[in-house]
Amino acid sequence: MTHEFKTIVESYLSAKNQGLKAVLATVVDLEGSSYRKPGVRMLILESGNMIGAVSGGCVEKDILRQSESIFKSGTAKMMTYDGRYRLGCEGILYILIEPFHPDAKFLEQFQKVLKHRKSFQVTCFFTRVLAESNAIGSVVNFNGENYPVSKKIEENNQGLVFKQTLKPCFKLMIFGAEHDAVQLCKLAHYNGWEVTVISGPLESKTLSDFPGASAFFSVSPDALELQSIDDQTAMVLMTHNFSNDLKYLIELKDKKPAYLGMLGPSKRREKILSQFLEYCPEVDDALMDSIYAPAGLNLGSETPQEIAISIVSEILSVIRSQVPMSLKEKSGRIHI
Numbered sequence: 001m002t003h004e005f006k007t008i009v010e011s012y013l014s015a016k017n018q019g020l021k022a023v024l025a026t027v028v029d030l031e032g033s034s035y036r037k038p039g040v041r042m043l044i045l046e047s048g049n050m051i052g053a054v055s056g057g058c059v060e061k062d063i064l065r066q067s068e069s070i071f072k073s074g075t076a077k078m079m080t081y082d083g084r085y086r087l088g089c090e091g092i093l094y095i096l097i098e099p100f101h102p103d104a105k106f107l108e109q110f111q112k113v114l115k116h117r118k119s120f121q122v123t124c125f126f127t128r129v130l131a132e133s134n135a136i137g138s139v140v141n142f143n144g145e146n147y148p149v150s151k152k153i154e155e156n157n158q159g160l161v162f163k164q165t166l167k168p169c170f171k172l173m174i175f176g177a178e179h180d181a182v183q184l185c186k187l188a189h190y191n192g193w194e195v196t197v198i199s200g201p202l203e204s205k206t207l208s209d210f211p212g213a214s215a216f217f218s219v220s221p222d223a224l225e226l227q228s229i230d231d232q233t234a235m236v237l238m239t240h241n242f243s244n245d246l247k248y249l250i251e252l253k254d255k256k257p258a259y260l261g262m263l264g265p266s267k268r269r270e271k272i273l274s275q276f277l278e279y280c281p282e283v284d285d286a287l288m289d290s291i292y293a294p295a296g297l298n299l300g301s302e303t304p305q306e307i308a309i310s311i312v313s314e315i316l317s318v319i320r321s322q323v324p325m326s327l328k329e330k331s332g333r334i335h336i
Contacts, residue, residue: 038164124162
């Protein structure tokens with residue numbers, strides 16, 4: 001979710017430089033089921049361009065049409081979309097549409113929470129009355145202080161409230177710089193993750209060799225800066241060098257990432273972990289439990305692109321606490 005909000009802010013800044021107004025649409029409530037859940041957003045520009053989506057594609061045209069009045073009035077309003085007869089989702093969406101022009105302080109604080117990997121909260125005040133109102137709209141709380149996305153909201157004790165906490169952008173750290181690392185980088189970036197690539201000090205490649213990566217470091221294992229590893233961080237060791245993978249693993253022994261994977265066959269895993277325990281006999285059991293080797297789900301992957309899909313799929317299953325299975329075998333609702 002955070003990477004979508006980040007994209008919305010970046011798109012707004014680009015539109016502002018072009019002299020275009022922007023409107024934010026947020027799904028704040030739902031009756032029944034839908035393709036996506038409350039908390040999803042999209043940005044609509046005065047030019048008619050739309051960034052993001054709140055459904056599979058059916059709702060967006062109605063939102064675009066409803067936004068036209070907001071560009072003129074500058075006042076937020078509510079709309080609903082009944083998908084029971086059009087989407088087959090058996091749900092009614094309640095959508096808050098409001099002007100989006102955050103001030104300089106909002107933008108400054110947003111960049112700070114992204115940089116320092118802090119969570120932030122979004123609160124949407126809304127009603128089920130389908131009309132314009134100065135008592136509805138969104139505020140974002142950065143470090144304990146509220147910032148409206150457009151203007152101050154009038155007090156309305158009769159209104160409803162939707163609250164959402166957005167965690168730091170999910171981050172993938174790739175240790176290795178071979179072709180398969182490039183493919184994993186591309187796929188992770190496409191998934192909205194922040195990607196950092198780390199290689200040895202003699203590597204001739206640069207950031208430009210890894211499309212989608214936000215950072216590239218060519219350093220020895222003992223020179224790594226690892227302060228930003230948190231529970232929204234996944235790491236994959238794929239240097240294709242036994243010694244380097246072992247050294248990186250030793251440097252990571254005190255970290256608690258959400259996922260730690262190693263490329264290579266089971267025999268290689270056993271050898272690395274055996275030597276790792278010799279060097280670090282007091283290692284936390286939590287780290288050992290978080291090591292997935294060989295990395296990836298059993299999808300029959302063969303090419304670097306397919307291996308990347310396998311690894312990303314496993315990371316998703318781990319961080320979402322899901323047991324991989326075919327959806328046709330799942331009983332009940334797909335999304336919880």
